[in-house]
Every structure is written in structure tokens, then in C-alpha cells.
Amino acid sequence: MYVPEHFGYPPEELDALLARVRIADLVTVGPQGPEATVLPFVFRPDEGEHGVLRAHLSRVNDQWRHAGPALVVVHGPDGYVDPSDVPSPHAVPTWNYITVHVRGRLVAHDDPRWVRRAMVELVAAQASDFDFDTLSPRMLDGLVRSAVGVEVIVESIVGKAKMSQNRSSTDIAGIADSWSRRVEDPQQVFAGRCPAEGIGYLRNESLAHAIARERATEEIRERK
Template sequence: MYTPAHFAASPEALKALLTQNNAANLVTMSPEGLLATLLPFVYDPSVGEHGALQAHMARNNPQWSLPVSGEALMILQGADAYISPSWYASKAEHGRVVPTWNYSTAHAYGELIIHDDAGWLATHVRRLSNQNEAGMPEPWTVDEAPERFIAGQLRAIVGVELVISRVEAKTKLSQNRAPADVDGVIAGLRARGDSASAADVERARTS
């Protein structure tokens, strides 16, 4: 990943990308070429040196059963947003401004392990559901569904776990702009209703 020094993700930003995202694209090279699937995941920091991204996919998806050539890759994406040059204070000063795009992303590389057993899958889907239901007024749990129904659902999926060997992360959040331009970006994003992107820019400025 091309990452200028001023856009390198801080340890806090990387942790947020790993723990606060809901899904990532799993990319593998197979004998049939590149394959990709968007998967909800749970980050488990206790696995290996850098942790693991644990997910599942439909059993009918051929990606899990085809041999993987080299490393597997999962692409995590944070909030992203179009940045208008009209938000920059420097536009009024000299006009030498152009549009850009702000974003946070991480590329996690590693070995892909397949889990085709009900025990691993049962623990995984419970963790995944609990993670995503945590903010709900009345969180749903796996125990609310009939046991036989859940057993049938588990037979229809296969677990995939990326044991991370390295991570490349980037937060392009207006760090290369003058303070007055950053103020304008935050105000512009908030006026557009994009509070998540505005908060990212604010965190990047103070980190």
C-alpha cells in the first residue's frame, strides 16, 4: 500500500480499524484466478503474533475450498468521504486547491485457515452476533432461535480465519492541510451530515 509518512495510521487508528469494523473483503488467489467475498468478522488478538480475523461464508461459495496461492488478504475500510475544495480556507487565499477523498483502510495479510466443524462455528457466530447486537436496545442472541434451526444454519456455512502475519494501514484524513483548511473540512462534513468522517478528521488532527 502506498502510504506517505503523514498518512501512516497510528496504533490507535489501526486498533479501531480492526475492532470497530463490521466487515472486510477477503481476497485470495486461486487456480481460477482472484476471488473476493465481503465477510463480517471478529478480531481475535489472542491468535498468533498479530491476531486473527475470524469470519464465515456460505458452504456453496467456492472460495473456501479452492487452494490459496501465497498469502490471503482482507481489506478493511473505515469511513470515507469526498472532500470539496470549497471547504478550504486556502481557496479564498490563492485558489490552488482541488477535490480529494478522505479514507481509512487496512490491508491484513496472512495464512487462511478453514474451520469446517460445528463447535468452532457455533462459538464464532455467537461472538459475531453479540458484537453486532451490542448497541441494540434489546440485543438478540443465538439462544433465542430454535436449536435445530441454528444447527441447520451452521451446516450451511464454513469458518474462515485469517491469521495475520502483517498489516499495512493508512488514514488519509486531511493531515497534509493547514489547520484552517482542516477546520473547513470538519465543518463541511458535519454540514453534510457525515459525522463519522468529521470525527475521524478530528481524531487524526489530535493524534
């Protein structure tokens, strides 16, 4: 993934983002070429060298057979930036987003006990009080055997936050304010996901980045 330096997502915050965003695109390459499936995952950063992602696939989905290199694309908050959101003149439409690419090795677990543990773990991560033991033995057995567990042994994690860091602090504040107005006004439509988190990133990380850059530029100008 192409990541300009100013759009790099803080490495120390990647684990927290993966823990919050529990659904992603699993991408592998099979005999027919690239394939992708949207899957809920559980991330365990303390297992293996870089952590593991655990999930399960329907048994009829042959992607579980694609053992080997895998890419997991995690989508964080995103949103459309209209030129009217930007105080500076001559702005053009763009899209802000946060994404994480996790690369690793896909391992399949065709073991009912492993699959059940993975299902229990996934539901527990949602703070749900659902208990699989409330299902009849026949229903539970059918559910577990209809799936195959998959695990991505993580080898690298790269995050990207294209969140207007290349704009001025005034522009970033203006974009955040415009997003807030669209979210709060029921007659307007916010084109994007997780606007509250996106607005928070703009008002904190993006704004801090722009202010630091502007101060550094001003210091250089004063030395001349």
C-alpha cells in the same frame, strides 16, 4: 499498500479500529484468479502473534477453499472533499479515507461446532441479545451446516489515513466545518461513510499533524 509517511495510521490505534469496523473484504486468489467477499469479522488481537480474524462463508462459496495467503481490506470512514470545502484557492476535488490492510493465512474450519461458536461470537460482538438456542434444533443444524468457518491468521496490519494531513491547518478546519454542515443539513448529501468519525479525525489527528508541521516550519524560518 502505498502509504506516505504523513498518511500512516497510528499503529497503536489499529486494534481499536479493527474492533470497531466489523465488516471487510476478504480477498484471496483461487484457480480462476482473485476473488473477494464482503464479510463481517470478529478480531481477536490476543490470539496468535498478531491476532486472528474470524468469520464464516456460505458453503456454496468456494472461496473458503482458498487456503493460504489472504488479504482483508477494512474500510473506515471516508468522504468526498469538494474544492468549495477548502479555504485555500485552486483546490481540486479529492477523497479522504481511512483503510486497513490485514495480511495473513486463510484457514477453513469445516466443523459445525467451530462454526456455531464463530456465529455466537459474531452476534455477541454486536451487543445483541439474540440467543441461538431459541432456534429449533433442525433450523440451527441447517444454519450451521450451510456455512464453513474461516479464520485469517494475521501476519501484518498496515493502516492508512488519507485525511488532508498535507493541507494547512486552516484548510483542514474548513473541510471539517463543511462536512459538518452537509451532515446537519437535510437538504445536502454527504458523499461518504461514518462522517462523524471522519470529522473527528480531521479535527483531532489531522489538525494536530498540520499544526505541528507549521510550527516546525516556522521555527526553521526563525533560525535563518
